[in-house]
Amino acid sequence: MAQVWRLDARTLGMACLSLLVLLVLAACGDDDATTDDDATMEDDATDEAEAAVDDTTGEGEESEERDGDEEVTLRLGVYAYITEIWDFAEIVANYEEANPHVTVDVQPIPGTEQADLPEVVQRYSLEARQDEATYDILLGPTAWMEVAPLAEAGALEPIDAHIPDEILDGMIPSVREESTYSDGAVYVLPMWTDVVGFIYRTDVVEDVTGSTDPPETWEDVIELAEVIEAADPDMHGYGADWPHSHRLFLPIFTTLTDEPYVDDRWHLEDDAAVETLELIQELHQYMPDNAAQDLGSSETFQAGRVGTMTYWQPQLARAIEAGIPEEDVALAANPHAVTDSTIFWNAGAVLQAASPNHEEAVRFMVEGILTDEQAVQASFDTMKVVPFEQSLELVDIPEWAEPLVEQLDTATPIPMTPLFINHMQPIYREEVERMLLQGQSPEETRDNMLERIQEAQDAGGGLPD
Amino acid sequence: MLKEFVRSARLREAMSGYAFLLPLLVVMGLFVFYPLATTVRLSFHDYSFIRDELAFVGIGNYSAWFNDPAVWETLWISAMFFFLYVPANVGLALVLALLIDRVANRYMGTIYRTIFYFPVVLPAAIVFHMWVWIYDPSIGFFSLTGQALGFERALNWLGDPSLALGGLALMSVWRLVGETVIIFLVGLANIPNDLYEAGRIDGGSELDIIRRIVLPLLKPVIFLVLVLRVQVLGLIQEPLFMTEGGPARATRTYGLNAFFTFYREDSVGYANTQFVMLGIISILVVLVAWLVLRPQRH
Numbered sequence: 225m226a227q228v229w230r231l232d233a234r235t236l237g238m239a240c241l242s243l244l245v246l247l248v249l250a251a252c253g254d255d256d257a258t259t260d261d262d263a264t265m266e267d268d269a270t271d272e273a274e275a276a277v278d279d280t281t282g283e284g285e286e287s288e289e290r291d292g293d294e295e296v297t298l299r300l301g302v303y304a305y306i307t308e309i310w311d312f313a314e315i316v317a318n319y320e321e322a323n324p325h326v327t328v329d330v331q332p333i334p335g336t337e338q339a340d341l342p343e344v345v346q347r348y349s350l351e352a353r354q355d356e357a358t359y360d361i362l363l364g365p366t367a368w369m370e371v372a373p374l375a376e377a378g379a380l381e382p383i384d385a386h387i388p389d390e391i392l393d394g395m396i397p398s399v400r401e402e403s404t405y406s407d408g409a410v411y412v413l414p415m416w417t418d419v420v421g422f423i424y425r426t427d428v429v430e431d432v433t434g435s436t437d438p439p440e441t442w443e444d445v446i447e448l449a450e451v452i453e454a455a456d457p458d459m460h461g462y463g464a465d466w467p468h469s470h471r472l473f474l475p476i477f478t479t480l481t482d483e484p485y486v487d488d489r490w491h492l493e494d495d496a497a498v499e500t501l502e503l504i505q506e507l508h509q510y511m512p513d514n515a516a517q518d519l520g521s522s523e524t525f526q527a528g529r530v531g532t533m534t535y536w537q538p539q540l541a542r543a544i545e546a547g548i549p550e551e552d553v554a555l556a557a558n559p560h561a562v563t564d565s566t567i568f569w570n571a572g573a574v575l576q577a578a579s580p581n582h583e584e585a586v587r588f589m590v591e592g593i594l595t596d597e598q599a600v601q602a603s604f605d606t607m608k609v610v611p612f613e614q615s616l617e618l619v620d621i622p623e624w625a626e627p628l629v630e631q632l633d634t635a636t637p638i639p640m641t642p643l644f645i646n647h648m649q650p651i652y653r654e655e656v657e658r659m660l661l662q663g664q665s666p667e668e669t670r671d672n673m674l675e676r677i678q679e680a681q682d683a684g685g686g687l688p689d
Numbered sequence: 690m691l692k693e694f695v696r697s698a699r700l701r702e703a704m705s706g707y708a709f710l711l712p713l714l715v716v717m718g719l720f721v722f723y724p725l726a727t728t729v730r731l732s733f734h735d736y737s738f739i740r741d742e743l744a745f746v747g748i749g750n751y752s753a754w755f756n757d758p759a760v761w762e763t764l765w766i767s768a769m770f771f772f773l774y775v776p777a778n779v780g781l782a783l784v785l786a787l788l789i790d791r792v793a794n795r796y797m798g799t800i801y802r803t804i805f806y807f808p809v810v811l812p813a814a815i816v817f818h819m820w821v822w823i824y825d826p827s828i829g830f831f832s833l834t835g836q837a838l839g840f841e842r843a844l845n846w847l848g849d850p851s852l853a854l855g856g857l858a859l860m861s862v863w864r865l866v867g868e869t870v871i872i873f874l875v876g877l878a879n880i881p882n883d884l885y886e887a888g889r890i891d892g893g894s895e896l897d898i899i900r901r902i903v904l905p906l907l908k909p910v911i912f913l914v915l916v917l918r919v920q921v922l923g924l925i926q927e928p929l930f931m932t933e934g935g936p937a938r939a940t941r942t943y944g945l946n947a948f949f950t951f952y953r954e955d956s957v958g959y960a961n962t963q964f965v966m967l968g969i970i971s972i973l974v975v976l977v978a979w980l981v982l983r984p985q986r987h
Binding site: 345517653 | 712738739740827842843848936952
C-alpha cells in the first residue's frame with residue numbers, strides 16, 4: 225500500500241511540475257502569432273483593444289503632447305560602433321542636467337556588433353506589428369539599408385511632424401533627400417554623414433609626379449596608379465572595396481551621368497553604366513589582392529602598401545592611427561567626370577512607431593547632440609561630418625572636411641528603397657565578381673544586372689508600389 | 690476487471706513513467722515539433738514577413754523548388770563542401786583520437802584534448818574574423834609567412850572562386866575537429882583492453898589492430914559522427930560571414946541560398962520549402978550512411 229501511495233505522490237508531483245512548465249512556457253509564448261492566417265484580423269483586434277487602453281491611460285498620440293515637466297525615461301538603443309564616436313555618459317549627463325524631468329537610458333542594440341541588419345529589420349518590424357517598442361530611438365541605421373524596409377513595414381514614426389522646422393530646413397538638401405522615403409516622409413534624423421572621397425599618400429604622389437595635388441578625373445587616377453606601381457613594385461597604385469556598389473560603382477557612376485537613378489533603381493540603361501564597369505575593370509588591376517574583402521584596401525593602405533584609394537573620411541583617421549604620418553596622407557573630393565558628384569550615407573536616429581515619447585526623443589537628439597557644441601565637436605574629432613547648417617556653424621570645420629562638405633552640395637543621394645540592400649547590391653556583387661574574376665565583359669555585366677534587378681523590382685522586391 | 694486494472698500498481702507505475710516524460714514532451718512539443726509543424730505549414734504558403742501577407746499556394750513552392758536552377762546549383766556546392774569537409778574532419782579526428790588515446794600520461798592526454806577542443810568553444814564570429822585575416826592575400830598570416838619563406842604571391846583563398854569553398858572547409862575542419870575527436874575518444878574508451886592485448890598476442894602490428902579491431906568496433910561512432918556532420922548540408926554561417934556566398938557564387942551553399950530567400954527576397958514560404966526539402970535530403974543521406982555502416986552479421 226505504501227508503495228502505491230509513493231507512486232501516486234510522484235505522479236502527482238510530476239503532473240504539477242509539467243503544469244508549471246506549461247504555464248511558464250505559455251507565459252513566454254507569443255500570442256500574437258504573425259504567421260497565422262488570421263494575423264491581420266488579430267492585429268486589428270489588438271489595435272482596437274490597445275487603443276481602448278490608450279484612451280483610458282492617456283497614452284498613445286495624446287501622450288506626445290505631454291507637459292514639459294512630466295517625468296520621462298527615454299530608451300536610446302545604439303548600434304555598437306556608435307559608442308566609439310560619442311561619450312554618451314557626458315551627453316546624457318549634460319542633457320539630464322538641463323532637462324531634469326528626463327532620464328535617458330542608453331543601451332546597446334543586440335546584433336549590431338556584427339552588423340546583422342536582416343535580424344535588426346525583422347525584430348523591429350515584428351515589434352511594430354505587436355504595437356511594442358523596446359526603444360524610443362534607434363541610433364545608427366542608414367537610410368537605404370535598414371530604414372527603408374523598416375519604414376515599409378510601418379515600424380517607424382516619420383520625424384517630420386516632431387522636428388522643429390528650422391532644424392529640418394537646416395539639413396543639407398541632398399542629405400534630406402536621402403532621408404526621405406517614397407511616401408514623402410522623412411524617417412531618419414541623420415546624426416552624421418560619411419562622404420566618399422579620394423584618400424592618397426602625398427609623399428608617394430609627390431615622388432612620382434613632383435606635386436602633392438590629387439588627381440582630378442578618373443583617367444588621372446588610372447595614370448597615377450600606373451606610375452606609382454612602375455616606381456615601386458611593392459606598392460599598389462589604387463585601392464577600393466569593389467564588391468560594394470556604394471563604395472566604388474556608385475561613386476564612379478554618379479560622376480559619369482546626370483541621371484544615375486530611375487524609378488529608385490540604378491539607371492543601367494545609360495551608357496555610363498558600361499563606362500563605369502570598364503573603369504572598375506581597369507582600376508582593379510592596380511588594387512591589392514585583398515580588395516575584395518571588407519576594408520581590405522584600406523588595411524593594405526594602413527600597412528603602407530597602397531598609394532591612393534576611394535574611401536570615406538574615417539579611413540583616413542585609421543591610416544593615421546596605424547602610423548602613416550599625418551603630413552603624408554590627404555583627403556580630396558571624389559574625382560569628377562561628366563559631373564562633380566559623390567555619394568554619401570548617414571548614421572541616423574529613427575523613432576520606433578509604438579514609442580509613446582516621439583516628441584521628447586526628437587528633442588533629445590536635436591538639443592542633446594545635433595546642436596550641442598561638444599557633441600558636434602566630438603563628431604568632427606572622429607572625422608564625421610554633421611550634415612546640418614546649425615551644427616556646422618557651431619564649430620570650425622576642419623581642413624580635411626572642407627572638400628567633403630562642399631561636395632555634399634553636388635552629391636547624389638541614394639534612393640531609400642529596400643531594393644538596394646536586398647537586391648541591387650547582391651546582384652551587383654555577383655555580376656562584378658564574374659566580370660573581374662571570370663572574364664565576363666562589362667556589357668554582359670550591365671545587361672545581366674539590368675535584367676535581374678528589373679526582375680526583382682517587377683516581383684515586388686522594391687516593395688513600395 | 691477494469692477496476693482492478695485501474696487500481697493496479699502496474700498502471701500507476703506506467704502513469705508515473707509518462708508523468709516523468711511529460712515535461713520533456715512539453716518542451717519538445719513547443720520548441721521542436723511546433724516550429725517544425727509551422728515550417729511545414731508555411732512551406733505551402735506564400736508569406737511576406739515585411740508585408741505580413743499570407744496566401745495558401747498548395748504544392749506551388751515544391752514545384753518551384755524542383756524547377757529552380759539556384760536550388761540545384763547550391764545543392765551541388767553544399768555536396769562539394771560535404772565531400773571536402775566531412776572526410777577531412779572524420780579522418781583527421783580519427784588519427785588525432787587514436788594518437789591521444791595512446792598517450793600514456795593521463796595529464797598529457799587531458800592537455801591534448803583541451804588544445805584540440807579549444808577552437809570549438811571560441812565564438813564563431815571571432816573564428817571567422819580570425820580566418821579572414823589568416824587568408825588575407827595581402828597582409829594575412831599565410832601571405833606574410835609565404836613571403837618570409839620566399840614565395841612571391843600568396844593564394845587568394847577567399848577571393849578565388851576555385852579556392853573559396855576549400856578555404857571554408859579548411860577553416861571548418863580546424864574549428865570543429867576537436868568535437869569529433871572527443872566523440873571518437875569516447876568510442877575508443879568503450880573498446881575493451883582485452884581485445885588490444887589479444888591482437889598483440891596474436892602478433893598483430895598497431896596498424897593491424899587499428900584496421901581489424903578498432904575501426905570495425907568504431908563503426909557505430911563513425912555513423913554517429915556522419916549523422917552529426919550531415920548538418921553541413923545546410924551550412925549558412927561560414928559563407929555568410931566570410932564570403933557572402935561569393936566570389937561569383939562559389940560558396941553560395943544551399944542553406945545560404947534559403948537564408949537569402951528568407952531575408953533578402955522576403956519569400957518566407959519558399960524559404961521554408963527549401964528547409965523542408967533539406968530535411969528530407971538529410972534523412973536520405975543518413976539512410977545511405979546507415980546502409981553502408983550498419984553492423985554486419987557474420
